Amino acid sequence: MSSQMLSTAVVHPLVLLNISEHTTRTLAQVKRGKITAPQYMCGAVLGRQVETKFEAFLSFELKLNEASTERAEFDLEHFTVRLEQLKIIFPSYDFIGWYAVSTSRKLTPGIAQLHEQIIASHASAILMV
Numbered sequence: 001m002s003s004q005m006l007s008t009a010v011v012h013p014l015v016l017l018n019i020s021e022h023t024t025r026t027l028a029q030v031k032r033g034k035i036t037a038p039q040y041m042c043g044a045v046l047g048r049q050v051e052t053k054f055e056a057f058l059s060f061e062l063k064l065n066e067a068s069t070e071r072a073e074f075d076l077e078h079f080t081v082r083l084e085q086l087k088i089i090f091p092s093y094d095f096i097g098w099y100a101v102s103t104s105r106k107l108t109p110g111i112a113q114l115h116e117q118i119i120a121s122h123a124s125a126i127l128m129v
Helices: 013-031 076-089 109-121
Strands: 008-011 040-050 053-061 094-102 126-128
Touching: 008 013, 013 040, 013 053, 013 094, 040 076, 040 109, 053 076, 053 094, 094 109, 109 126
Parallel strands: 008 053, 094 126
Antiparallel strands: 040 053, 040 094
16 A cells, blocks of 8 residues: 555445444344443554545454453454455455544544554554554
């Protein structure tokens, strides 16, 4: 991806529906007492960038590594497997970034740590908050 500023961002409705469903399902599970309230919900975004136009077509949930108590971390194995599966079906889509939905309405240290982990291997990844 280019290091230029984006001039156009297009987010396919499926991405918005996936994020909405992920958030709604998680909050419903919290309400029923099945899980504790997470600080944020995260997912990967696939699509393409052509020059300064960013297009997001697909997304999937990211699992957090619950074994790590000091830092927020993605489950890299789950991320890699899921990304490889989707690249088989959608070979023209690339991992272009990720989303985070937070209950705090601001960028948290945990989200910043997750972004650092992502850009370590995907330097031009964007973050949709």
